[in-house]
Amino acid sequence: MENSRPSSKRFLDIVADLRTIIKEEGAVVGDKLPSERMLADRLQVGRSTIREALRSLELLGLIETRRGEGTFLADYKKHxxxxxxxxxxxxxxxxxxxxxxxxxxxxxxxxxxxxxxxxxxxxxxxxxxxxxxxxxxxxxxxxxxxxxxxxxxxxxxxxxxxxxxxxxxxxxxxxxxxxxxxxxxxxxxxxxxxxxxxxxxxxxxxxxxxxxxxxxxxxx
Structure with missing residues (x-):
């Protein structure tokens, strides 16, 4: 069952948490990020909230999603x-x-x-x-x-x-x-x-x- 807490947590908090996780993981361009399920469990929010935050980061060219493979840290300088x-x-x-x-x-x-x-x-x-x-x-x-x-x-x-x-x-x-x-x-x-x-x-x-x-x- 999906966590129902995202309404109490602001979108910007989620994005900030994701960026912190990326930094803590020491991810570099090309590295794979944790799955939506893992991120949702770690941040204690719904997967739909994580999905929307990831979409916004992808929109900015900070990450990229590869079908069937997952989400990876992108080189924003190539945007x-x-x-x-x-x-x-x-x-x-x-x-x-x-x-x-x-x-x-x-x-x-x-x-x-x-x-x-x-x-x-x-x-x-x-x-x-x-x-x-x-x-x-x-x-x-x-x-x-x-x-x-x-x-x-x-x-x-x-x-x-x-x-x-x-x-x-x-x-x-x-x-x-x-x-x-x-x-x-x-x-x-x-x-x-x-x-x-x-x-x-x-x-x-x-x-x-x-x-x-x-x-x-x-x-x-």
């Missing part, structure tokens, strides 16, 4: 989309603004998608974020945005977003300030209520705060 994007940026530094604009398009589309989907907008993960925003522990910016893009369900958009994020000037890896948490909370509340336009407006306000912070750093 053509990575090469195309990096070449585009290196040839024209001004295109960084285009990268940010395109990234925002994908993030807004994901917010709208979730807002308009009764099932996605009522997932318990959003309530978990609201609770976390009220607590003392830091919330990394990337955690929320990545969860939104993942749950929107557009795998191609997720793949492009991950790549755009690598070249973005937004400090995704940093923790939210208290002001950001308040706006991000409003974003989630509007999204959960199905108010896509208001949710997108809160998203824009949030990134404006981050943009102002970055500008202030440059002026120092």
């Amino acid at each position: 053509q989309l990575v090469e195309v994007l990096s070449t585009f940026i290196l040839q024209n530094p001004q295109s960084l603004k285009g990268v940010e604009d395109t990234r925002r398009i994908h993030e807004k589309a994901a917010i709208e998608c979730i807002s308009n989907d009764p099932e996605r907008r009522t997932l318990p993960v959003w309530g978990s974020f609201l609770v976390k925003f009220q607590g003392p522990d830091p919330v990394i910016r990337e955690e929320l945005l990545q969860e939104i893009v993942v749950i929107s369900g557009n795998r191609l958009s997720l793949k492009i977003w991950f790549l755009l994020k690598q070249y973005s000037r937004v400090p995704y890896h940093e923790a939210m300030a208290e002001e950001e948490k308040e706006v991000a909370s409003n974003l989630l509340k509007e999204m959960m209520n199905g108010n896509s336009q208001l949710a997108v407006r809160q998203y824009t306000d949030w990134l404006d705060i981050v943009k102002g912070e970055r500008r202030g750093e440059h002026e120092c």
